[in-house]
Amino acid sequence: MASEKQGEYDFIVVSNRLPVDRQTSPDGTEYWQASPGGLVTALEPMMQASGGAWVGWPGRPDLEFDPFDHEGMHLVPVSLTAVEVERYYEGFCNDTIWPLYHDVIAPPSYHRVWWDAYVRVNRRFADAAARLAAKDATVWVHDYQLQLVPMMLRESRPDLTIGFFNHIPFPPYGIFSQLPWRRPIIEGLLGADVIGFQRVGDAANFSLAVRRLLGHSVRRAGAIDIEQDGKPFRRVISRAFPISIDSRAFEEVAKRPDVQARARQIREDLGNPKKILLGVDRLDYTKGIQHRLKALGELFAAGELDPEEVSFVQVASPSRERVETYRQLRDEIELTVGRINGDFGSIRHQPVSYLHHGYPRDEMVALYLAADVMLVTALRDGMNLVAKEYPAVRFDEDGVLVLSEFTGSADELRTALRVNPHDIDGLKAAILEATRMPQADRRRRMRAMRRRVLENDVARWSSSFLDVLREARGNSAARDESPVDPVVEQSGS
DSSP: OEEEEEEEEEEEEEEEOSSEEEOOOOOSSSSEEESSSHHHHHHHHHHHHHHHHEEEEOSSSTTOOOOEETTEEEEEEEEOOHIIIIIIIIIIIIIIHHHHTTTTTSSOOHHHHHHHHHHHHHHHHHHHHHEEEEEEEEEEEEEEETTTTTHHHHHHHHTTTEEEEEEEEEEHHHHHHTOTTHHHHHHHTTTTSSEESSSSHHHHHHHHHHHHHHOOOGGGGGGEEEEEETTTEEEEEEEEEEOOOOHHHHHHTTTTTHHHEEEEEEEHHTTSSEEEEEEESSSTTTOOOHHHHHHHHHHHHHSSTTTTTTEEEEEEEOOTTSSSSHHHHHHHHHHHHHHHHHHOOSOHHHHHHEEOOOOOOOHHHHHHHHOOOEEOOOSSSSOHHHHHHHHHOTTTOEEEEEEEBGGGGTTTTTEEEEEEETTTHHHHOOOOOOOHHHHHHHHHHHHHHHHHHSSSSSOOOOOHHEEEHHHHHHHHHHHHHSSSSSHHOOOOO
């Protein structure tokens, strides 16, 4: 492979995946296509303006590419072998960290060989970023797959300003402490100057873990003072920065005549029911899909909802299908859907439409427009952006959002019908309220949610994080220049 130019990029993003997917055209030609998602939307303009670089895995094992440019971004692939994908990604990331950080809804697995792979792969990502970074560059590391990268970068390149954002929840200490490698994970994260979380509670959980495991002082506004040899060494900021979506872009798609026509067609294809309920999730045990199906089944059985007048559409995009827990989950959900349709369906109408594949954005927006009620019943979720996409799309100020209180979105969308998805009776009551809510009440609630989502979009999220990161850089520089500040004398910058 050609050697990568070193040390010329002032802004670098490091994430598990590159912001592009490898696609194959009908004639067999392979090409790169931009990935959908808020992170790419938020950072692409900044990357293009700054000439930044993005470090990530191409998404397939044993796929090696030279660094390349795509739509104004310099992309640097990090290759993973099939064994590393199995142990680092499917193993430690998704069968250890993911269930642990989501309140052990499923039992985590702890294997030393997975941890060893996690360390090796994190080192590879850190080394790639360190080679790319210019002097005093800013590096923004993302998510639970790369929790060791900040300290690895700090040790090899103390001149860098390092940010880390955790897109999933951070668990309470009683749960986190079960992790055999809890201390190196905390130490890895503390290599960053600023550590961002989705919710205030996540940041508080992290701060408690820092105090319990390392004994560092945690001050107001999430300032963590790290000491070395009994003296202040440097300061880390740990704070909530709730992520959002490109809300204006979703609204613009919703206002297109073809998308509105598609929404009407969806209603017709479903038989023009009185109410359409919608769930949109990755197929994951954290999303509470079984809970909403159970609630609906009981509402049909009790005659409180008429299965001939209601359609529930569940989009469940495939996820981690090589992991046994996910294969079992798919089987359970499909069995439940079949049972509900068998008990309450007829030749002309099936009350549940289960769609196990993903859709492009235009189709998802049409589904949002067609749905009278959006069900977001996650058992634990860092944010859940579907809950923000639904009000962003509803420029008609109609529709009802039923929202789990265990999502980050519930902190902001306070006029949604908030539910505890474990409380099936409470969930049933919320669904009934949503289907019977008067239009004036629907509009009042939706207007408030739309105002929040449109004001706090993904651009505001990224700029707020990077503003704090720049402030951290400035404070570090000021300490370096001040001979009387005791923090300066021990600065790691």
